Amino acid sequence: MTAVAPNASAMKGLRGALPLSRRGLIGAGGAAALLVALQFPLSGRSVAAKGGRFAPDAFIRIDSDGVVTLVMPQVEMGQGTYTAIPMILAEELDAAWERVRVEHAPPDEKLYANPALGIQATGNSNSVRAFWTPLRKAGAAARAALVEAAARSWGVPAAECRTQDSLVIHERSGRQIGYGELVGAAAHMALPKDPPLKDPKAFRLIGRPLKRLDTPDKVNGRAVYGIDALPAGVKFATLAQSPVRGGKVASVNQAKALAAPGVRQVVALDDLVAVVGDNTWAASQGLAALEVAWTNGPNGAVSSEQIWAQLRKASERSGVVGKAAGDAERALGAGDVFTAAYEEPLLAHACMEPLNCTLHVQPGQAEVWIGTQVLARVQQAVAAATGLPVEKVTVHNHLLGGGFGRRLEPDMAFTAARIATQVAGPVKIIWSREEDIRHDIYRPAYVDVLSAKLSDGRIAAWKHKVAGSSVLARFLPPAFQKGLDGDAVDSAVDMPYEVPDFRVEYIREEPPGIVTGFWRGVGPDNNVFAVESFIDELARKAGQDPVAFRRAHLGKTPRLKAALDLVAAKSRWGDPLPPRTARGVAVQPSFGSFIATVVEAEIDEAGEVLLRRVNTAVDTGIVVNPDTVIAQLQGGLIFGLTAALYGEVTLENGRVRQSNFHDYRMLRMDQVPPIEVHLIRNGEAPGGIGETGTTAGLPALRNAIYAATGVALRRMPIDRSLLAKGART
Secondary structure, three states, X not given: OOOOOOOHHHHOOOOOOOOOOOHHXXXXXXXXXXXXXXXXXXXOEOOOOOOOEEOOOOOEEEXXXXXXXXXXXXXXXXXXXXXXXXXXXXXXXXXXXXXXXXXXXXXXXXXXXXXXXXXXXXXXXXXXXXXXXHHHHHHHHHHHHHHHHHHHHHOOOHHHEEEEOOEEEEOOOOEEEEHHHHHHHHOOOEOOOOOOOOOHHHOOOOOOOOOOOOHHHHHHOOOOEHHHOOOOOOEEEEEEEOOOOOOEEEEEEOHHHHHOOOEEEEXXXXXXXXXEEOOHHHHHHHHHHOEEEEEOHHHXXXXXXXHHHHHHHHOOOOOEEEEEEOOHHHHOOOOOEEEEEEEEOEXXXXXXXXXXXXXXXXXXXXXXXXXXXXXXXXXXXXXXXXXOOHHHEEEEEOEOOOOOOHHHXXXXXXXXXXXXXXXXXXXXXXXXXXXXXXXXXXXXXXXXXXXXXXXXXXXXXXXXXXXXXXXXXXXXXXXXXXXXXXXXXXXXXXXXXXXXXXXXXXXXXXXXXXXXXXXXXXXXXHHHHHHHHHHHHHHHHOOOOXXXXXXXXXXXXXXXXXXXXXXXXXOOXXXXXXXXXXXXXXXXXXXXXXXXXXXXXXXXXXXXXXXXXXXXXXXXXXXXXXHHHHHHHXXXXXXXXXXXHHOOEOEEOOEEOOOOOOOOOOOOHHHOOOEEEEEEOOOOOOOOOOOHHHHHHHHHXXXXXXXXXXXXXXXXXXOHHHOOOOOOO
């Protein structure tokens, strides 16, 4: 559960339970499971009005002024959740959008667990997908109670009333009444067990580019992120952890640190030291003056070369079967078999808001201020670190300045709580960028070995072996079944192309000296890169155009084929381009959506890559808010293209080499190309979008480079020395 080696036993028992794979979390019977998990009282009577409020369930609050508040179970880290999710509720409730508000839910897995994950968490690009049905039903049930209350007060049948903009309207008499005036009476109305939902044709909010609810406060400075929390009397701390995972503090000379202006205290634990001061500057200056000697522990000799050697050797083994159809082993046993190996490195999250946690630990209780994707787990982690009962830990969640899976881990709260127990009064602990990157929980490194046989220009047999660490085995052990990590083979077992003889295997290989975790896309990032790169090489081997080759194998996925056709047209696929300039394509069903992407790139004579244009077409079913979908895809594409061009974490002598944005680079503003997003609208249930763009950009860019130079890159990030004009391939 935690990247901190000491006291790890205290973290036992913090794990929840999930179904086997991330993508399979929402399946048959999902709607009923959602309602049970969310504790929606969709039958019986509504919750009584309290203090002039109508609270029909754990999520909806309507006050006497008609303000509708959604107690938000998911967190906002820039993805637009705090707008899209309220839109779903407001649509069925027929609430006036300008009177809708959002507040953070408290830690409570009985009431606020994500129904698709089984724990109170935001991830897997499923916020809209998971809450689509239950919030619509909750809104419809609350609306029915309000209508019934109004109809009884007027002495008319409820069927004669309609709702609009937080009003109940009786057309025949011309009477209308606001929701705020009905909260007392509505609390005594029976809630329908299975309220009818709107026909999508009647939607008034869903599908519109409504302005985001979180934008005004972010513009005027009132928005509060975890790093902004300032309880009265707070002190500030920063820390240095053992540079080698598993290392210990050997000795500490505190004299110079304590002499620094504003420094109040030095906290030395077995694997870290922290300096507490009047402000962050004082704490960081004190830390710089601190003299610390470390022992390396068992991982002092770990290197990237060792990790890659282990993974490559592991990829030679047979693995656990993730999916099999036909007899791929027999089909690939003889004849012209094409095999290629692809590699993706360790990656850091580098969230714009560095890790932070503010705590006040007192006898018998603790209070926490943080921005996290796993609120209940943070509560449990602080309880474990302090020895307090969970119910004595109060956690306040805030906006997140980036999450991407890093804040799916409670380790920062666990570490901060260990420090805070040594400090009198509230203390805000902030990780430096260097500490953040060098002690991340990294996206796994993978080695993929793919083999295929062609027959008459079609793929006749296919085998894909995925070798890498298992995030699920650590994060959610019940989801790791019989040696198979469902996330590690995501987008491999369900790759979209028709192949009669098909086999996917997973080989678990844990790298020493690091901990791996969720990142924006995780398994699909790796597998879409491997599959789509391999498909391009097979197309060339078959003498076919990459788009045509894909199209020929997408017979049973018409939504994906339509996205491919649209993006080919929008990107002007096939139009001539200058020398060393080309377009690359990638397609995939991703997180419940269907996406096709074309990247146009130019490679100069030195091997530098210029991104010229990106087009992506996506079928994500019903689009709740097109602006947030487009922004998510643009952000995800930039995230993935950054990884393709620069992303890699390396180790030497047990230490991570990278430390900040100078050596863990981001794509810069002047490098970002025009990105055009084309939405395919239909009446299907919404798909996921948050990670979809991330998985799309990297393979499409790789394939553009392949088309422009003939160099079949099989390892990320891009090696420019292989692309320089005249370089040997």
